[in-house]
Amino acid sequence: MGRRLLAGWRTYWFRPASLADLAIARILVVGILAYLDGTTRFLRVGGVSPQFWKPIEIVHGLGIGQPSVETMARMAEATVVLLVAVGLGVFTRVALALLLVLQLLQEALLNSLGKVSHGTLPLMYALLFLVLSPCDRAFSLGAVWRRARAAGRGALEPPVRRSRFARWPRDLLFIEIAAYYYLAGLSKLRYAGVRWIDGSSLQYYLLQKATGPGLWLAAHPTACAVLSAMVLTFELTAMFGVVRVLRPVVLAGGALFHLGTWVFMDITFWPVVALYTVYVPWRRLATWVARWTGFATRPLDLLYDGGSAGSRRLVSVVRDLDLARRVHLVDVAPHGDPQPAALLVRGPDGRTLAGYDAFRRLAWALPAAWILVPLLYAPGVPSLGRRLHAGAARRRAAAAGLDRGA
Amino acid sequence: MRPREWLLSLLFVAVIAVKAAEAIFGLETWPLSNVPMFAGYVPRMVTPLRVTLVGTRDGTSWFALSAYDLLLSQDEYERRLPTDARALAAGCGELGRLYNAGRPPSARLVGLYGRIDRVPRPGVPGGPSEPASTVVTCLLSPPSGR
Numbered sequence: 001m002g003r004r005l006l007a008g009w010r011t012y013w014f015r016p017a018s019l020a021d022l023a024i025a026r027i028l029v030v031g032i033l034a035y036l037d038g039t040t041r042f043l044r045v046g047g048v049s050p051q052f053w054k055p056i057e058i059v060h061g062l063g064i065g066q067p068s069v070e071t072m073a074r075m076a077e078a079t080v081v082l083l084v085a086v087g088l089g090v091f092t093r094v095a096l097a098l099l100l101v102l103q104l105l106q107e108a109l110l111n112s113l114g115k116v117s118h119g120t121l122p123l124m125y126a127l128l129f130l131v132l133s134p135c136d137r138a139f140s141l142g143a144v145w146r147r148a149r150a151a152g153r154g155a156l157e158p159p160v161r162r163s164r165f166a167r168w169p170r171d172l173l174f175i176e177i178a179a180y181y182y183l184a185g186l187s188k189l190r191y192a193g194v195r196w197i198d199g200s201s202l203q204y205y206l207l208q209k210a211t212g213p214g215l216w217l218a219a220h221p222t223a224c225a226v227l228s229a230m231v232l233t234f235e236l237t238a239m240f241g242v243v244r245v246l247r248p249v250v251l252a253g254g255a256l257f258h259l260g261t262w263v264f265m266d267i268t269f270w271p272v273v274a275l276y277t278v279y280v281p282w283r284r285l286a287t288w289v290a291r292w293t294g295f296a297t298r299p300l301d302l303l304y305d306g307g308s309a310g311s312r313r314l315v316s317v318v319r320d321l322d323l324a325r326r327v328h329l330v331d332v333a334p335h336g337d338p339q340p341a342a343l344l345v346r347g348p349d350g351r352t353l354a355g356y357d358a359f360r361r362l363a364w365a366l367p368a369a370w371i372l373v374p375l376l377y378a379p380g381v382p383s384l385g386r387r388l389h390a391g392a393a394r395r396r397a398a399a400a401g402l403d404r405g406a
Numbered sequence: 407m408r409p410r411e412w413l414l415s416l417l418f419v420a421v422i423a424v425k426a427a428e429a430i431f432g433l434e435t436w437p438l439s440n441v442p443m444f445a446g447y448v449p450r451m452v453t454p455l456r457v458t459l460v461g462t463r464d465g466t467s468w469f470a471l472s473a474y475d476l477l478l479s480q481d482e483y484e485r486r487l488p489t490d491a492r493a494l495a496a497g498c499g500e501l502g503r504l505y506n507a508g509r510p511p512s513a514r515l516v517g518l519y520g521r522i523d524r525v526p527r528p529g530v531p532g533g534p535s536e537p538a539s540t541v542v543t544c545l546l547s548p549p550s551g552r
Contacts, residue, residue, distance in 0.1 A: 006407065013418065014411055044477040049504045052478065056436050104437070111436050115482040118439045125421075132417065165414070172418055179425040184441040186429050192447030204448035207525045208456065221529040 017167035023138035089140020151316035185235025199225030306331035498544035
């Protein structure tokens with residue numbers, strides 16, 4: 001029995017999952033935080049009158065006084081730098097750990113102005129879980145760089161796209177989000193009891209918030225009672241989303257719940273709703289779009305010289321960017337002639353392109369490189385690119401000649 | 407299970423235990439919370455009250471003070487506006503003085519009052535059928551004699 005439970009536990013948490021989805025979760029969390037914080041969200045902590053400064057226990061315990069506007073501005077700048085580093089995947093885990101500490105500190109300070117808000121707590125948990133996860137193994141400049149260097153030193157290893165440790169961060173974050181709702185429901189039962197669903201409390205809060213739609217709803221006590229019952233039902237059943245097949249239903253319920261609080265009470269809690277995007281199966285969605293549009297069915301052969309460290313590095317980068325898996329790698333070194341052009345691309349029409357034109361063709365085929373495509377056609381860039389490629393090819397040919405001479 | 411899986415399992419259990427503790431003990435110390443927003447029961451006979459501070463810089467045109475005027479969020483601002491007339495009268499003057507602090511004389515308030523509006527509850531028999539307001543004066547200069 002115990003062994004079966006342990007096996008079930010292990011399967012639930014540690015079944016291999018997509019590293020790309022985890023990396024996208026990292027980028028989404030960074031995006032949410034960047035939009036939420038901007039560079040000004042915490043500034044008023046230093047700007048408000050000292051009479052409003054009411055440090056929460058943790059701030060008081062740490063002996064932190066009200067900071068100056070300048071201090072808050074410096075913290076905001078550091079946050080932006082760390083967000084960029086995490087988003088791009090440069091020193092990702094270290095930057096994430098520093099970001100978590102800095103964000104917690106700023107949140108604690110913001111909560112020391114007389115009203116404690118818990119709306120961003122799920123984001124803090126998301127940061128914590130990402131720090132401890134391999135979220136830096138995909139969509140990360142650091143990982144691309146590390147793999148390219150390793151490829152230059154030795155044989156080209158196939159990229160790892162799944163990991164046993166890629167599933168748990170999103171699942172554990174779901175538990176945090178679901179607990180957020182569940183605890184809210186439990187609090188209603190604790191402080192008000194089942195009578196909370198008679199709609200009287202909701203009507204009171206709607207009249208206090210006084211939005212147009214809220215005042216309309218408050219005029220319909222029966223509708224208030226029905227909505228109260230629906231809210232409490234949603235909150236108390238949110239935990240069912242721990243079962244993955246039920247999760248989309250819970251998230252859809254959550255989206256409706258937040259839509260309701262936004263329309264009727266002008267309360268958004270949008271960072272929590274934005275976290276729902278972490279549960280979109282992005283990799284599967286991208287694969288489906290690539291197939292549906294026919295994008296993935298037009299393969300491209302990339303001919304490279306496996307004996308050249310530079311070619312292996314380049315191929316490693318291409319493989320990292322090949323999200324739609326369109327590029328078919330062909331190592332020509334075992335068949336004799338090394339390719340001094342370093343990069344040859346053969347399209348589905350059988351046409352072979354070399355050098356800069358091959359590079360440009362490749363950029364079209366790699367979704368992660370699409371951002372570069374307009375630049376590659378900008379006036380002056382093609383001629384400069386062709387000259388650089390020609391120079392690099394000459395140097396390679398010279399080096400190959402020296403090798404043969406030796 | 408491998409050592410790393412055991413360590414992570416400990417983390418999972420710890421997170422779940424924290425959530426359970428928040429629920430069971432009703433913990434409410436940031437960053438812990440049992441999420442008690444809107445959890446209180448408000449009987450039908452309780453009348454909602456809305457508080458507004460209204461000020462003037464020139465004695466003729468009056469405007470409602472907003473949370474932004476004091477660099478506060480809406481929630482933080484509302485926390486400082488008690489619905490009891492005596493408490494409001496005792497505290498609203500300080501908010502006015504904080505508004506004036508650091509502002510040039512031409513931008514300072516010369517008059518301020520607090521208004522407590524009773525909001526009628528639809529569908530409640532015997533409740534107030536018409537909105538009623540209570541107005542209190544806010545002292546913009548500190549009380550003397552103490």
